[in-house]
Amino acid sequence: MKLQDEKKLKKIQRLLSAKEQTLAVAESVTTGLLQHAFGSTPCASEFFQGGITVYNAGQKYKHLQVEPIHALACNCVSQKVADDMALHCIAMFRSDWGIGITGYATPVTESGNKIFAFFSIACRDKIMLQKKLVTSLEDPFAIQFFYTSSVINQLIKLL
DSSP states (O other), rough: OSSSHHHHHHHOOOOHHHOOOOOOOEEOOOOOOHHHHHHHHHHHGTTTEEEEESSSSHHHHHHHHOOHHHHHTTTTOOOOHHHHHHHHHHHHTTEEEEEEEEOOSSSSSSGGTEEEEEEEEEETTTEEEEEEEOOOOOOOOHHHHHHHHHHHHHHHHHH
């Protein structure tokens, strides 16, 4: 099974390269799947600056300047946290576009035993898209794959 639709990833590569723009990602719930998808695209170095996977409030604050009081109050899962992740990965990697995603791939008490994620796509210093993803899938990898595919589809629409 391929992780992502190669045609979609090549389209992102073509669109960003044509604009001479770059992309970076900051992930939590997708555990590096976005980095894998973009990094596996032919000519990835033309558009992909890299990414970071951070799981807890300490690392999100240290590397991505996520506001710590808010992050701790919501278990690091909110639209604001996703926004901070997207905006600060742009600065960290010196890219034009940034994606931030945080959420749950398994039901836990902190999520009310629900499965959901928040993601943001930013361009330079502006949030271009914010979205909450909800799924009824149960397998954690299938959930992470769903989140990854959803973000890629939304990025194509924005570009």
